[in-house]
Amino acid sequence: MPQGPVFLERRNYKARRVIDAAHILPLLGIFLWSVPFLWQSIEEPSILISSAGLYVFGVWLLLIISQFVLSWKLRHLPEDVQRSIDVSGSDKAEL
Amino acid sequence: MLNLLIFVCLLYVGLLFAVAFIAEKAAMRGRGRWLRSAWIYTLSISIYCTAWTFYGAVGYAARSGLEFLTIYIGPSLVMFGWWWVLRKLVRIGRSQRVTSIADLLSSRFGKSNSLAALITFLAVVGTTPYIALQLQSVTLSFEVFAASGQVGESATLGGNTAFWVAVGLALFTIVFGTRNLDVNERHHGVVIAIAVEAIVKLFALLAVGVFVVWGLMGGIGQTFAKIDQSSLAHWSVDNSRWASLTFLSAAAFLCLPRMFQVLVVENEDEAFLETASWAFPLYLLLMSLFVVPIAVVGLDILPSDANPDLFVLTLPLSQGQDSLAILAFLGGFSSATSMVIVASIALSTMVSNHVVMPLFLRVSGNRLSMSGDVRKVILTARRLSIAVILLLGYLYYSLSGGGAALAAIGLVSFTGVVQVLPALIGGIFWRGATRLGALWGVGTGFGIWLYTLFIPSLGLDLGFLMQLMQLGPFEISWLRPQALFGISGLDPLVHAVFWSISLNSLVFVFVSLISFPSPLERLQAVQFVNTFDHAPSPHSWNGRVGQSEELMVMAQRILGSLEAQALFQSEVVKQGGAGYLPEPTPEFLQKLERALAGSVGAATAHAMMGKIMGGLAVSVQDLMAVADETAQMLEYSNRLEMQSDELVRTAGQLRRANDKLTRLSVQKDAFLSQISHELRTPMTSILAFAEILRDGPDLSSDDLNKYAGIIHEESLRLTQLLDDLLDLSVLENGQVTLKISSTAIEPLLQRAALTVGGGAELDKLALRVKLPESCPEIKTDDTRLGQVFINLIANAVKYCEAAAPSLTVTGFQRGRQLVLDFVDNGRGIPKDQQDLIFEKFSRAGDQKAGGAGLGLAICKEIMQRLGGDISYLPGQGGAGFRILLPLDDGRSLKRV
Numbered sequence: 001m002p003q004g005p006v007f008l009e010r011r012n013y014k015a016r017r018v019i020d021a022a023h024i025l026p027l028l029g030i031f032l033w034s035v036p037f038l039w040q041s042i043e044e045p046s047i048l049i050s051s052a053g054l055y056v057f058g059v060w061l062l063l064i065i066s067q068f069v070l071s072w073k074l075r076h077l078p079e080d081v082q083r084s085i086d087v088s089g090s091d092k093a094e095l
Numbered sequence: 096m097l098n099l100l101i102f103v104c105l106l107y108v109g110l111l112f113a114v115a116f117i118a119e120k121a122a123m124r125g126r127g128r129w130l131r132s133a134w135i136y137t138l139s140i141s142i143y144c145t146a147w148t149f150y151g152a153v154g155y156a157a158r159s160g161l162e163f164l165t166i167y168i169g170p171s172l173v174m175f176g177w178w179w180v181l182r183k184l185v186r187i188g189r190s191q192r193v194t195s196i197a198d199l200l201s202s203r204f205g206k207s208n209s210l211a212a213l214i215t216f217l218a219v220v221g222t223t224p225y226i227a228l229q230l231q232s233v234t235l236s237f238e239v240f241a242a243s244g245q246v247g248e249s250a251t252l253g254g255n256t257a258f259w260v261a262v263g264l265a266l267f268t269i270v271f272g273t274r275n276l277d278v279n280e281r282h283h284g285v286v287i288a289i290a291v292e293a294i295v296k297l298f299a300l301l302a303v304g305v306f307v308v309w310g311l312m313g314g315i316g317q318t319f320a321k322i323d324q325s326s327l328a329h330w331s332v333d334n335s336r337w338a339s340l341t342f343l344s345a346a347a348f349l350c351l352p353r354m355f356q357v358l359v360v361e362n363e364d365e366a367f368l369e370t371a372s373w374a375f376p377l378y379l380l381l382m383s384l385f386v387v388p389i390a391v392v393g394l395d396i397l398p399s400d401a402n403p404d405l406f407v408l409t410l411p412l413s414q415g416q417d418s419l420a421i422l423a424f425l426g427g428f429s430s431a432t433s434m435v436i437v438a439s440i441a442l443s444t445m446v447s448n449h450v451v452m453p454l455f456l457r458v459s460g461n462r463l464s465m466s467g468d469v470r471k472v473i474l475t476a477r478r479l480s481i482a483v484i485l486l487l488g489y490l491y492y493s494l495s496g497g498g499a500a501l502a503a504i505g506l507v508s509f510t511g512v513v514q515v516l517p518a519l520i521g522g523i524f525w526r527g528a529t530r531l532g533a534l535w536g537v538g539t540g541f542g543i544w545l546y547t548l549f550i551p552s553l554g555l556d557l558g559f560l561m562q563l564m565q566l567g568p569f570e571i572s573w574l575r576p577q578a579l580f581g582i583s584g585l586d587p588l589v590h591a592v593f594w595s596i597s598l599n600s601l602v603f604v605f606v607s608l609i610s611f612p613s614p615l616e617r618l619q620a621v622q623f624v625n626t627f628d629h630a631p632s633p634h635s636w637n638g639r640v641g642q643s644e645e646l647m648v649m650a651q652r653i654l655g656s657l658e659a660q661a662l663f664q665s666e667v668v669k670q671g672g673a674g675y676l677p678e679p680t681p682e683f684l685q686k687l688e689r690a691l692a693g694s695v696g697a698a699t700a701h702a703m704m705g706k707i708m709g710g711l712a713v714s715v716q717d718l719m720a721v722a723d724e725t726a727q728m729l730e731y732s733n734r735l736e737m738q739s740d741e742l743v744r745t746a747g748q749l750r751r752a753n754d755k756l757t758r759l760s761v762q763k764d765a766f767l768s769q770i771s772h773e774l775r776t777p778m779t780s781i782l783a784f785a786e787i788l789r790d791g792p793d794l795s796s797d798d799l800n801k802y803a804g805i806i807h808e809e810s811l812r813l814t815q816l817l818d819d820l821l822d823l824s825v826l827e828n829g830q831v832t833l834k835i836s837s838t839a840i841e842p843l844l845q846r847a848a849l850t851v852g853g854g855a856e857l858d859k860l861a862l863r864v865k866l867p868e869s870c871p872e873i874k875t876d877d878t879r880l881g882q883v884f885i886n887l888i889a890n891a892v893k894y895c896e897a898a899a900p901s902l903t904v905t906g907f908q909r910g911r912q913l914v915l916d917f918v919d920n921g922r923g924i925p926k927d928q929q930d931l932i933f934e935k936f937s938r939a940g941d942q943k944a945g946g947a948g949l950g951l952a953i954c955k956e957i958m959q960r961l962g963g964d965i966s967y968l969p970g971q972g973g974a975g976f977r978i979l980l981p982l983d984d985g986r987s988l989k990r991v
Contacts, residue, residue: 019178026176033168036337039330047330049160050319053387056164060171060380067175067373075369 011078018073025066032059100240103421104428108263111432114291115271115284122283131363133370138290139357140375141297143170143348144382145225146232146431147505149296152383154404156390162332162340167383169344171376177368180349181358183523185368187626188359192693195445196355196515202692203522203623204530205616206701211449213534214515217541218352218445219484220549221511222438226488228504229431230257232404234492236427239408240420261489264435265482272440273477285436286361292429297381299426303407304385306419307392311410318388325391335589340506343592346516347509352441353434360441435485443480451476456703469653473694507552510592514540517600521607526620528603531610536603540595548591643676649703650687653694662690758931766935766948773816777809819949823935826956833876833960840870840915843877844904847884851892860892861901870906873913873980879957880980883965886950887917887976894974895921911982916968918975929967 033056039047148166155163173181184199193199197218201211234256271284312318322328348354362368393406401409407427411419455472517540518533585593612620643663650659666677666686677683684704691700784802788794794802825831841864848862891902897920905916924932935952951965958965958978968975 022178023176026172026179029172029175033172033341034338036330036332037334040332040334048323049327049330049387050323052161052330053322056161056168057380057384060168060376063171063175064373064376064380067376071369071372075366 015077018070018077022070022074025063025070029059029063032063100237100421100424103425107425107428108267111288111291112267112270115267115288118287119271119284133364133367134374135286135290136357136362136367137371137374137378138293139286139361140354140371141293141378142289142353142357142433142437143351144293144296144379144430145434145505146229146427147225148382149300149427149430150232150236150404150407151505152386153390153393153406154402156327156386157394157403157406160327160329160331161387162336163386164383165337165340166344167379169341169346170348171379172341173345173348174372174375177372180520180523181368182365183626184349184359185362185365187523187623188362189365190626191622192689194360194448194693195441196350196352196519197445197449198692199355199359200515200518200522200533201449203619204518204528204533205613205619207530207534207616208449208453210530210534210537211445212453213537213541215442215445215449217514217537218512219442219487221508222352222442223484223487223491224504225508226435226438226485227492228508229435230260230488230492233257233260233428233431235402235405236408236424239405239412240424257489257492260432261485264432264439265485267432268436268439268443268481268485269478272436272443272481273474282361282440285440286357289357289433289437292433293378296426296429297378299422299429300382300385300407302419303411303423304389306411306414306416307385307389311392311396311414312388321395322387322391325394327387327391327394333586336586339589339592343506343509343513346513346596350512350515350519351438351509352445352512353438356437356441356444435488439481439484442484443477446480446484447473447476451480469649470655473653504552506588507548510548510588510595511541511544513592514544514595514599516596517603521603522620523623523626525607526617526624527607528620529607529610529612530616532603532605532607535606536599539602540599543595543598544591547594548587551587643679646679646684646687647676650691653691653703662687755930759934762931762934769948770816774813777813781806781809781813819953823949823953823956826953826960829960831879831960833879835874835876837872838875838877838880839872840906840913841866843881844884847881847888850881850885851888860888860895861899862888863901863903864906865903866906867908871908871913871982873982875961875980879961883954883957883978886954890950891917891919891921891974895919897921897973908982912963913980913982915978915980916971916975917978918968918971919973921973923969923971923974924967926969929969932967933965 035055036052039052152163152166155166187193188199191199191202193202197211197214200214201207204210237256267288268285271288272282308315308318312321349358389406389410390403393401393403393410397406397409397413407423408420411417411423452473455476514537517536518528521528522533647659647663650662653659654662663677666683670677670680670683688700688704691703694700784806788799788802788806844862844864888902891900895902900919900921902917902919905918907914933951933955935949954965961980963978963980965976965978968977
């Protein structure tokens with residue numbers, strides 16, 4: 001296997017972090033939408049449906065906006081990074 | 096009222112037909128660029144929102160509060176995580192020409208048709224209730240209007256609404272879903288009609304929501320207050336249901352045949368996912384925004400026996416908002432019809448490819464390439480399947496009596512279809528997943544689903560069933576359908592999801608670990624799991640000359656003659672031949688199989704190829720199976736070969752570098768003697784004449800002038816040489832400052848020619864300049880560029896040995912670069928010198944002209960500073976130099 005360089009240019013480094021963010025976003029979503037697990041144990045006064053709804057919808061909107069920004073950034077990745085992702089599946093990508 | 100409704104409804108259906116028709120026409124004429132946009136793609140995904148979502152979500156909210164949100168949160172998470180799974184699925188779908196989810200799995204697991212048939216069966220069983228649900232929703236919504244109108248009007252429809260809706264849907268689907276046997280299995284007309292319906296249903300639900308919040312409640316503040324006073328005021332979602340429903344909807348989003356159809360099969364461009372990844376969650380958010388307000392107001396205003404599943408319709412009706420109600424009806428109608436259309440297309444593809452075609456192949460035996468059009472068989476099979484699937488849906492609807500809450504059937508159906516998930520995820524991420532593992536895993540999950548959820552959900556009033564539910568089979572209590580292993584008290588749905596998915600995965604992994612896959616399966620596994628590596632395709636076919644014609648006959652019958660001929664001809668052109676029949680190379684056979692798979696599915700295509708190619712494929716397979724480790728050894732030796740190739744390449748590079756260094760060293764020695772000579776010659780004459788001047792005071796003024804002139808001239812030569820050296824070292828160290836300005840090329844060239852012409856050998860050289868009409872001005876340092884031009888022209892003057900020397904400068908634009916070629920008609924530069932001429936101190940051959948060999952080295956340095964390049968252009972009939980200049984406003988200059 002040919003070894004890639006150890007250090008990347010700033011530009012490529014940044015591009016890889018964008019891809020990392022794309023990987024992490026759904027995990028963040030799972031985490032934030034797991035918060036309602038805690039509400040069941042709250043006895044009195046229990047969470048009002050309006051605040052619960054605001055929370056769930058708020059998380060939703062936050063994720064949509066983040067994804068919007070991310071997808072814009074992903075579309076403007078440098079071409080060579082895009083190629084190297086396609087080839088190596090980003091999993092084996094250099095740090 | 097009802098007549099008006101039927102009229103509007105027919106008008107709407109007519110509109111959909113028209114839209115689909117226009118889209119098909121546009122696509123056929125190749126003008127449908129707008130058909131292939133990320134927005135249409137996103138809208139088509141919205142078939143996830145069926146009538147269950149449109150009407151049912153409100154009912155769901157009225158019964159269980161915010162729990163309905165899980166149905167939307169799951170798919171949103173999948174879209175947010177598109178980089179994990181969807182991207183890979185779409186890539187595989189495109190590279191393997193996948194036609195359905197069953198096809199994907201069968202193709203992954205060794206093109207196994209048994210697996211495909213199992214999944215097809217599962218999909219039909221899981222989807223039929225869902226289609227019934229859509230028919231039911233349309234019927235119910237019709238009845239709402241009938242009830243609100245005068246008595247007797249409902250009689251005009253009788254109980255046949257569902258039947259006629261089913262017939263209409265079957266017609267639409269057959270017309271637009273099976274119009275052609277597309278190689279890519281894409282349906283522009285259907286997709287565009289669905290996109291229109293997506294907009295209609297969103298608009299309708301938002302309209303009802305706005306009416307409720309601002310029309311009935313009087314604003315957002317009051318709405319919140321009202322919600323908190325209602326019976327839904329408190330968060331009451333059970334944790335296990337919140338988690339398992341979110342998981343279930345996320346998994347169903349990937350596994351439902353209709354979702355797979357729009358997400359993967361109809362996908363035209365991977366980049367669409369980028370847009371859909373945020374736009375589709377936004378769509379879902381908007382669809383669920385007003386659900387709770389509508390539910391709360393409905394519970395408040397409408398009589399307590401009103402069906403909450405129909406609040407979306409009954410609320411506007413009760414307020415006398417007839418047009419809003421009709422809009423809401425159209426929204427629900429859209430949701431139901433779009434789901435049924437896509438689901439029946441997806442299912443009919445699966446049924447025809449994985450059930451009908453294999454049977455047909457078996458029956459027709461070896462007469463495959465003889466007579467008849469297979470295309471007709473496939474299309475007929477698809478049309479019949481669509482009709483049968485809709486009929487099944489209708490039968491299920493009329494037999495079940497249309498009872499039960501809408502949402503319940505939806506979730507039961509989801510759980511059934513989701514059993515594909517472990518095999519799907521395992522198949523694309525784990526090379527060790529095997530066909531047997533997938534078969535056993537899916538089978539186990541499916542069985543548990545039938546036992547714990549589907550049969551109990553039918554609610555049949557049979558004695559032995561009641562006994563089974565309460566006591567377990569043969570009174571074994573730990574096998575009770577809703578309390579497996581003695582764990583009772585769980586929500587039945589959570590119970591079924593938990594046990595079916597976990598045991599399914601467990602069996603899948605375990606059987607995969609202990610079973611041994613066939614060679615074909617292992618090859619496919621590599622292709623799927625490493626789909627981003629562009630792994631070379633495995634070659635499982637070996638063709639003989641003469642089989643091409645048979646292949647052509649078969650391909651024509653499946654792909655259509657024009658498409659097949661185009662495919663064959665393009666291959667002939669690629670192989671450099673003429674005519675229609677290419678050599679049956681393994682690559683071509685592979686390509687052909689993929690193309691066939693796009694029409695009839697991977698398993699069938701493989702079988703058809705096998706029939707024509709005879710036992711060859713089998714023998715290769717047998718061979719590999721016999722010497723089973725062959726594949727592994729092959730892999731290993733391939734890797735060794737690659738490594739040794741790389742070593743050879745590296746060694747070659749090293750040798751070339753070494754040669755160059757040796758030659759450079761020789762050059763340098765030569766230069767040193769050259770430069771000493773160059774310095775020494777003028778020095779000697781300067782010394783000599785200076786001595787004469789000093790020692791001979793009686794010189795005439797003429798002689799004085801002459802000798803001083805010689806000293807001056809020689810000093811100039813020395814200074815020039817030293818200047819060049821200095822210039823080069825300044826350039827090399829990057830200490831040079833560039834003066835950037837807008838420069839036109841032509842005047843600069845003329846000036847350079849004048850400068851050279853003004854020197855010694857004027858007008859001997861014919862200079863021809865051919866620049867493009869609109870040669871752009873470039874931002875560069877014109878003095879430095881001029882220096883390069885002067886050097887090249889001067890070189891041509893000095894070295895070109897033709898009788899009538901000429902230099903042609905040709906300019907053209909290529910991308911963001913301006914290319915200038917300087918070509919003279921001399922002897923050119925010998926091949927072994929070409930890579931050295933840009934080195935310092937190098938001079939090509941022993942030429943008459945003087946000079947220290949610094950000119951081209953300086954040119955190279957200058958061009959690199961200017962963000963361009965200069966290189967030798969061989970094969971021009973003379974010495975040729977190519978200059979590249981950047982056109983991008985001097986931006987690349989700063990980098991240096």
